[in-house]
Amino acid sequence: MASHATVREQALRAILDAAVDGAVLIDDRGLIKAFNRSAERLFGYTAAEVLGRSVGILMSETEAARHEQHIRRYLESGVPHIIGRGREVFAQRKGGVSFPIFLSVGALSDGETAQFLGFIHDLTPELEAQEQQQRLRERLIIVSRLAMVGEIAAGLAHEVNQPLAAITNYASAAQRLLTRSDPDIAEARGALEEIATQAVRAGDIIRRLRALARGPDMRREATSLNSLVGELAEMARREAQRYDVVYELDLAVDLPSLDIDGDQIQQALLNLLWNALHALNGSTVSPKQVHIRTRLNAARQVEIDVCDNGPGIPAALAPRLFEPFFTTKQNGTGLGLAMSRTIAEAHGGTLEYRANTPDGACFVMRLPAD
Helix, strand or coil, rough: CCHHHHHHHHHHHHHHHCCCEEEEEEEEEEEEECCHHHHHHHCCCCCHCCCCCEEECCCCCHHHHHHHHHHHHHHHHCCCCCCCCCCEEEEEECCEEEEEEEEEEEEEEECCCCCEEEEEEHHHEEEEEEEEHHHHHHHHHHHHHHHHHHHHHHHHHHHHHHHHHHHHHHHHHHHHHHHCCCCCCHHHHHHHHHHHHHHHHHHHHHHHHHCCCCCCCCCCEEECCHHHEEEHHHHHHHHHCCCEEEEEEECCCCCEEECCHHHHHHHHHHHHHHHHHHHCCCCCCCCEEEEEEEEECCCCCCCCCEEEEECCCCCHHHHHHCCCCCCCCCCCCHHHHHHHHHHHHHCCCCCEEEECCCCCEEEEEEEECC
């Protein structure tokens, strides 16, 4: 007839084998006493290969020494450090391949010596899913960025044509001046200086367009937010004229420089500004206004508000505004607001919507100043 201890061991083994996560039972010396089927799948060992061996074979040398120290400290002091708590560590499969796990350790007692039961949850699928989501976010940022570049390309093409036309005119004038029998050198020099000025202007316009199309890698540096706002307002000036929209800029003079990727933040804000301009397209309100405000709030966050006095967002649609591919525009991609929020959160900030008063929409981005 089986002893009470044997029956108890069999019951414990059956319970452990039913567990989805890996389970390893060790004694006070760190020797493995039980190794369930999930642990066999996780580590690549059979139970027969590990029973009676040190639990250190399931860890790197560094992690094994740290684990042994925690157990010894608990046995000497009775104060739990890892006992009864979970923590993320790296385990080691048969063959030496490490992998991330969430380890929970509990203390058991058979009346004579302490035993420790560890449950091991493999974090590899979750981390791979997070990496996949990050790659997807980066791709969506690129798609959103290129969609925005496509929308503003026509306006910027007109902007570039202006300095190019001026360069052509000044070049023709300089040529005429220099072909005279008595050329006016000073006037010709002035024409050449204007050519250089207009070339720099055209180059700046192209630089802004190229910056928008740049990849998603973040490059943080001390940046003036007001300068970014001024640049994007100038960039969208043609679109504002097209819709007969007036800008109101209310930029705080005491803003600290922010440690941000200026191109990404500018893209996010340009999305908000573009939405505001398009919201006023066809609106009968007069005057059509877009208000951009910056300020430092009491929580040491820099706030940027982009508000319009257009028709606003229906209350039923507001909760879905930041969902990818959700759009209220007939030809929209539904990526702009989602990517703007992603960019803000990547900088430790937030992006929220609120209704404007009395009419219209406001989008508020907050970025940490410290």
